[in-house]
Amino acid sequence: MPEGPSILHLKDELKSFKGRIVKRAGGYGPMPTAWIKGKKLINIESWGKHLLLIFTNGVVKVHLGLFGDVLINERKKVNRSFFLEFVKGEINGYVVTASKLKKTVEELYDWRTDILSRKFDRAWVKKLIKEKTGETIDDILMDQDIFSGVGNKIRNEALYRAAIHPQSVIGKIPAAKITKLINEVINYATIFYKQLSKTGVNDFFQVYQQEYAADGSEVTMKVLPKTKRKIFFSEHRQKLYV
């Protein structure tokens, strides 16, 4: 379920719980939940793939990992890893990890890198990328401190649209191409988010898990050695800078 756009969409869906008092909190996760009972959920925020539930006496960070799911006023058969029950309605997290922030939201999060935030700062992100001269662009795109909210789908789609080979080396990519890539990340994340809002699913791919890319060229798939994640790209369209 989760790349940044999914979390933003989830935040939208949870809006109606703002300002309401928690009757019961729990779940099989390790985080203690007694401190939440009887407290008001004053706000819901998100940063990248983090969902932040702000209470008067603390903040819960919810991460959906690879298989996480959050249901509203609905339950599955399996146990909930984290849940909030209100007088009317409930938020049920499955396979999510919840933890209480040890510092304030302001201390922990920089929204200049959040690809779905209005505060996203192209110049700032460009500067962070430049510092990674010798690394490859596929790794940098998944670095949550540079592109907060980018997951494997956005990575592959943005690189295709910017016509950059995933294994290009940062220092060798022309500055204008980096700019183009940043724009395509935002573009695709926006498409992803709008699709979710409209249809509840995102399945608009030009290269990710495709046999042929949108331009008709053949798609190559590689498994990255370190992360074991799959990258999909078109040799024909995407230029390798090394």
Place this chain on the structure above:
DNA sequence: GTGAATGTTAACAG
């Protein structure tokens, strides 16, 4: 039954 999938982090080896 098998394998793969939108992710992160703890544990381990060197």
Place this chain on the structure above:
DNA sequence: CCTGTTAACATTCA
């Protein structure tokens, strides 16, 4: 101690 690699986690779907 730092760096890089592997394992673990838990679920759904094809």
